[in-house]
Amino acid sequence: MSYIDIQNINFAYHPKRPILQNLSLSIDKGQWIAILGHNGSGKSTLAKAIIGLLEPDFGTIDIDGMTLSPTTVYEIRKKIGIVFQNPDNQFVGVTVRDDIAFGMENLGVPQAEMLEKIDFYAEKVGMKAFLDKEPAELSGGQKQRVAIAGILAMQMDAIIFDEATSMLDPTARRELMDYIRELHNEGLTIIMITHDIEEALWAQRLVIIKDGTVFRQGTREELLKEPVTFIEAGLELPVGLQISNALKQMNALSLELEEHLWESSLKK
Amino acid sequence: MGIQFKEVSFQYPGWGKQFFEALKDISLTINDKDEFIALVGETGSGKSTLAQHMNALIFPTSGTVEINGVPITAKRNKKIKYNSIRQQIGLVFQFPEYQLFEETVEKDIMFGPKNFRVPEEEAREMAKKALNMVGLSDKYLTRNPFNLSGGEKKRVSIAGILAMNPKILILDEPTSGLDPAGKKLLMNLFKSIQKETGKTIIIITHDMDLVYEYTNRVLVLNEGMLEFDGTPDYLFHRHDIDKWHLDYPATISVLRSINDKFHYNLDIYQKTIDAAVSTIAKAVQS
Ligand SMILES: Nc1ncnc2c1ncn2[C@@H]1O[C@H](COP(=O)(O)OP(=O)(O)OP(=O)(O)O)[C@@H](O)[C@H]1O
Ligand SMILES: Nc1ncnc2c1ncn2[C@@H]1O[C@H](COP(=O)(O)OP(=O)(O)OP(=O)(O)O)[C@@H](O)[C@H]1O
Ligand SMILES: [Mg+2]
Ligand SMILES: [Mg+2]
Numbered sequence: 001m002s003y004i005d006i007q008n009i010n011f012a013y014h015p016k017r018p019i020l021q022n023l024s025l026s027i028d029k030g031q032w033i034a035i036l037g038h039n040g041s042g043k044s045t046l047a048k049a050i051i052g053l054l055e056p057d058f059g060t061i062d063i064d065g066m067t068l069s070p071t072t073v074y075e076i077r078k079k080i081g082i083v084f085q086n087p088d089n090q091f092v093g094v095t096v097r098d099d100i101a102f103g104m105e106n107l108g109v110p111q112a113e114m115l116e117k118i119d120f121y122a123e124k125v126g127m128k129a130f131l132d133k134e135p136a137e138l139s140g141g142q143k144q145r146v147a148i149a150g151i152l153a154m155q156m157d158a159i160i161f162d163e164a165t166s167m168l169d170p171t172a173r174r175e176l177m178d179y180i181r182e183l184h185n186e187g188l189t190i191i192m193i194t195h196d197i198e199e200a201l202w203a204q205r206l207v208i209i210k211d212g213t214v215f216r217q218g219t220r221e222e223l224l225k226e227p228v229t230f231i232e233a234g235l236e237l238p239v240g241l242q243i244s245n246a247l248k249q250m251n252a253l254s255l256e257l258e259e260h261l262w263e264s265s266l267k268k
Numbered sequence: 269m270g271i272q273f274k275e276v277s278f279q280y281p282g283w284g285k286q287f288f289e290a291l292k293d294i295s296l297t298i299n300d301k302d303e304f305i306a307l308v309g310e311t312g313s314g315k316s317t318l319a320q321h322m323n324a325l326i327f328p329t330s331g332t333v334e335i336n337g338v339p340i341t342a343k344r345n346k347k348i349k350y351n352s353i354r355q356q357i358g359l360v361f362q363f364p365e366y367q368l369f370e371e372t373v374e375k376d377i378m379f380g381p382k383n384f385r386v387p388e389e390e391a392r393e394m395a396k397k398a399l400n401m402v403g404l405s406d407k408y409l410t411r412n413p414f415n416l417s418g419g420e421k422k423r424v425s426i427a428g429i430l431a432m433n434p435k436i437l438i439l440d441e442p443t444s445g446l447d448p449a450g451k452k453l454l455m456n457l458f459k460s461i462q463k464e465t466g467k468t469i470i471i472i473t474h475d476m477d478l479v480y481e482y483t484n485r486v487l488v489l490n491e492g493m494l495e496f497d498g499t500p501d502y503l504f505h506r507h508d509i510d511k512w513h514l515d516y517p518a519t520i521s522v523l524r525s526i527n528d529k530f531h532y533n534l535d536i537y538q539k540t541i542d543a544a545v546s547t548i549a550k551a552v553q554s
Binding site for chain 1: 280282288309310311312315316362363365415416417418419420423441444445446447448449450451474476477510513514515518519522525526529530541542544545548549552553
């Protein structure tokens with residue numbers, strides 16, 4: 001049985017406007033998947049359903065063998081966390097320190113351990129000098145880093161990142177992704193919602209959502225061989241592969257060059 | 269005319285009278301015509317703070333920002349019509365949530381034009397047109413802007429500023445949260461507005477591909493200081509840009525990796541994928 005098992009869910013904010021439609025998706029423990037899809041396709045809605053913030057109108061969601069319901073939702077939120085698309089939705093405290101502590105407090109982490117972890121994770125995301133600031137006094141990218149630190153500090157089984165790095169500079173993003181990979185190697189299950197194909201390729205499996213349902217899923221290698229899938233879903237291939245495909249059409253692509261473009265596009 | 273920064277510094281009031289200096293001695297001239305500028309730099313380097321000086325949302329702690337001839341200094345001046353400046357210089361915020369406030373998308377986009385005395389019906393037309401320009405259909409007019417997806421909110425906030433028809437357009441991370449098709453649509457929209465009207469457009473972004481393909485001038489901020497002001501080509505010819513937390517555009521990286529691997533001598537400074545492809549094709553076929 002998969003760690004997260006979504007079976008045929010439907011969801012609508014308004015009866016006349018169905019959003020998620022017959023959506024099924026399974027994610028194994030320790031897997032890293034990326035979710036791609038056009039604006040309004042239902043990615044954030046799906047994320048909120050997985051952590052029980054929205055209740056599907058139909059279908060079931062099982063997490064770690066438990067079926068999500070009003071009685072299991074609190075147990076499940078100790079296993080799986082989310083970094084929201086808008087970091088302001090994550091902030092409740094007066095200071096950055098309070099905000100990183102908030103999730104841990106809910107888990108009942110002892111005070112001394114909590115203080116240690118606040119320092120550790122603030123350092124990891126490069127925000128240690130900002131612990132006494134108010135969240136409102138941070139820049140966009142700084143807010144995103146604090147939101148991420150708060151969830152990492154909870155040390156859960158699985159984390160959903162909903163476009164959580166969209167405002168980081170290239171260096172900060174690479175550093176963070178390297179760290180996330182370390183956590184993944186230690187067993188963290190990761191669901192990364194993103195519009196950035198380069199970021200998506202850190203994952204083993206890609207899931208493309210279109211109009212509220214899974215349009216296509218597979219390993220990175222499988223899906224990247226289907227440029228048509230990307231076009232139909234309104235997505236883009238990495239630049240190296242766009243170049244490779246264009247050269248091929250012009251009969252100007254040697255085998256060695258093709259191999260090089262693929263290798264360098266997939267290397268993370 | 270345009271925007272001139274003259275030795276501008278800015279401090280945010282912090283905790284216990286500890287001030288934080290977000291901008292340090294910035295001098296800079298931006299023309300009101302024919303510029304497509306990228307403002308880049310590390311997270312927290314001061315980009316959004318600088319942008320908010322350009323339409324008098326915040327005032328310098330010292331120095332002067334001259335906006336279309338009107339000098340803005342630390343002291344508020346009752347004779348200055350700050351609202352008129354904010355109409356001339358349109359600023360789209362980094363987080364759309366800070367900009368949206370009406371109960372429908374239509375009202376939200378109409379707010380700007382109406383505020384500047386455009387008649388109701390005309391404002392309604394402008395709202396619809398602006399909404400379509402950012403890739404959303406009329407169906408969205410009656411939606412509550414707070415109940416939209418992240419990318420939809422971003423588009424509506426951009427439409428709101430487009431409908432004001434400002435003289436200079438400043439967009440703080442306009443493509444974060446947009447899907448690839450939306451990103452292309454909007455960047456091409458800004459480019460065509462720039463071409464057709466000659467209006468200056470300034471974008472803040474971390475996406476070096478966009479910087480290289482679309483803009484003709486880059487400003488790099490680092491810890492509140494302006495450390496580079498020049499063309500994107502000049503910037504990406506440098507070898508030390510990682511000190512500013514920047515990266516090279518994908519076309520340059522891919523071409524460079526081909527040169528390294530196959531000992532070619534391709535000109536790696538290609539701004540678009542098409543240009544990169546023909547550069548490689550020419551080399552392969554000769
Ligand atoms: N609270 C809400 N009430 C009504 N409709 C909503 C609400 N939130 C989202 N929607 C609609 O549901 C659809 C899916 O939204 P969702 O936020 O899941 O999209 P998304 O895939 O995350 O998009 P994006 O890439 O723009 O973040 C959108 O069309 C949106 O307008
Ligand atoms: N209201 C505020 N009060 C105090 N300090 C602030 C405030 N807003 C921003 N700062 C600080 O000023 C500096 C510059 O912030 P700014 O938002 O201009 O950065 P930015 O370059 O736009 O970053 P990002 O790319 O992350 O959006 C940051 O270090 C930030 O912490
Ligand atoms: Mg979303
Ligand atoms: Mg900013």
